[in-house]
Amino acid sequence: GESVGLHLPTLSVQEGDNSIINCAYSNSASDYFIWYKQESGKGPQFIIDIRSNMDKRQGQRVTVLLNKTVKHLSLQIAATQPGDSAVYFCAENSPPNDYKLSFGAGTTVTVRA
Amino acid sequence: NAGVMQNPRHLVRRRGQEARLRCSPVKGHSHVYWYRQLPEEGLKFMVYLQKENIIDESGMPKERFSAEFPKEGPSILRIQQVVRGDSAAYFCASSPPLGQGNTDTQYFGPGTRLTVL
Numbered sequence: 001g002e003s004v005g006l007h008l009p010t011l012s013v014q015e016g017d018n019s020i021i022n023c024a025y026s027n028s029a030s031d032y033f034i035w036y037k038q039e040s041g042k043g044p045q046f047i048i049d050i051r052s053n054m055d056k057r058q059g060q061r062v063t064v065l066l067n068k069t070v071k072h073l074s075l076q077i078a079a080t081q082p083g084d085s086a087v088y089f090c091a092e093n094s095p096p097n098d099y100k101l102s103f104g105a106g107t108t109v110t111v112r113a
Numbered sequence: 114n115a116g117v118m119q120n121p122r123h124l125v126r127r128r129g130q131e132a133r134l135r136c137s138p139v140k141g142h143s144h145v146y147w148y149r150q151l152p153e154e155g156l157k158f159m160v161y162l163q164k165e166n167i168i169d170e171s172g173m174p175k176e177r178f179s180a181e182f183p184k185e186g187p188s189i190l191r192i193q194q195v196v197r198g199d200s201a202a203y204f205c206a207s208s209p210p211l212g213q214g215n216t217d218t219q220y221f222g223p224g225t226r227l228t229v230l
Binding site: 045093105 | 153217219
């Protein structure tokens with residue numbers, strides 16, 4: 001079946017460095033992608049999204065890159081801060097059920113002071 | 114600017130009891146989704162509702178689980194005769210109606226953590 005998955009389950013990064021979190025997806029029909037951040041005991045928090053007609057989108061300290069050729073998605077966090085420590089999920093949907101988000105397993109990011 | 118509200122945040126039930134989870138979407142949002150998350154896993158889609166309608170319940174177990182989103186009041190996820198395997202975090206999300214923002218983006222509540230003893 002189709003799946004969304006992440007390359008690495010954990011990432012340890014020094015405070016101030018940049019973080020890169022990767023995600024692979026298998027459904028070539030996927031046309032909308034979202035990154036969520038989930039802190040312990042909380043619900044997923046929207047970070048940034050991108051549609052399949054784009055390759056890159058930037059937000060505040062975050063950039064999402066989409067490579068449709070290899071079905072790869074990445075989230076870059078600039079100048080990582082302690083508050084960035086969380087589990088990060090990529091999620092995607094595809095027509096016709098474009099309301100049904102499929103989530104990857106998550107990458108745990110730990111920021112070292 | 115209230116986001117998605119869920120209650121209770123924590124719920125403990127004994128096997129065989131009923132669990133009722135409530136979700137109030139973002140004000141003005143007419144689409145509600147329920148997801149389940151097992152420990153150290155991603156969220157799994159359960160059901161998609163609009164006011165008074167179940168649009169897609171393909172992710173919900175056929176027995177013991179039901180969901181509703183009445184014309185007035187919160188959305189309810191109901192689990193009858195709970196078993197230990199129902200222990201999980203249940204998240205509700207909402208999105209705006211057509212013509213009022215990005216209908217694809219789902220905003221999540223804090224979740225209800227159900228523990229079945």
